[in-house]
Structures are given as C-alpha cells and as structure tokens.
Amino acid sequence: MHSPLCDMADIPDPGAKGFIVERGGERIKVFVVRRDGEVFAYVDSCPHLGVPLALDEDAYLDLDKSHILCANHAARFHIDDGLCVWGPCAGRSLEPYPVIVRNGGLYAQGASPIA
Numbered sequence: 001m002h003s004p005l006c007d008m009a010d011i012p013d014p015g016a017k018g019f020i021v022e023r024g025g026e027r028i029k030v031f032v033v034r035r036d037g038e039v040f041a042y043v044d045s046c047p048h049l050g051v052p053l054a055l056d057e058d059a060y061l062d063l064d065k066s067h068i069l070c071a072n073h074a075a076r077f078h079i080d081d082g083l084c085v086w087g088p089c090a091g092r093s094l095e096p097y098p099v100i101v102r103n104g105g106l107y108a109q110g111a112s113p114i115a
C-alpha cells in the first residue's frame with residue numbers, strides 16, 4: 001500500500017484539501033472534501049474550461065461550505081456527487097476520484113501521492 005495522502009485529521013470537517021498524485025505516469029491535481037464524517041474526492045478540473053477550480057490553496061468550498069465552488073466563474077457543485085447545479089457548466093459533473101480511508105489515513109486508489 002502506498003503512503004497516505006494525509007491523515008484524516010489534517011482535513012477540517014467541513015473542509016477540503018488538494019493533492020497532486022501520479023496516475024498512469026501522469027501528474028494530476030485532485031481534491032478531497034470532508035463533510036459530516038464522509039469523504040468525497042474529485043479530479044481538480046472544472047467541466048467548464050478544464051482548469052483547476054481553486055485559486056487559493058484548498059479553497060474548494062463556497063462561503064457556507066454547502067457546495068464545491070469553481071473560483072473562475074463561480075460554478076457550484078454538489079459535494080456528494082460533483083454535479084454542477086449553478087454556473088456555465090450546469091448539468092455536467094466533476095470526475096470522481098477514488099480514495100479510501102484506513103486507520104485514520106486517506107489513501108488514493110491506483111495512484112501515488114506526489115504532494
């Protein structure tokens with residue numbers, strides 16, 4: 001098993017954290033959202049323009065932490081399924097990214113953490 005992306009204690013609840021992982025020889029950005037003890041992870045690429053969602057580090061949620069936010073054009077996404085419910089990509093979805101929680105650590109499935 002690879003080393004964990006982080007300890008679960010490093011992610012606020014509610015809150016989010018971004019990572020760079022290697023998948024299939026390619027480095028990609030992903031982010032994890034924690035809410036009510038559950039964890040949801042997505043590739044950090046907005047369906048609108050294919051660019052990262054957050055302009056500031058780990059700033060993946062809107063002000064009341066009820067939705068994922070794309071800071072570029074303010075699209076809002078459901079936390080639990082990545083569906084865009086407001087903005088220029090409404091009706092499209094973030095790409096889910098597989099993670100597991102084990103022994104208090106957060107692990108990427110099929111990828112190695114870079115940072």
Ligand code: FES
Pocket residue numbers: 046047048049050051053070071072073074075087088089
């Ligand atoms: S790039 Fe995300 S809403 Fe435009």
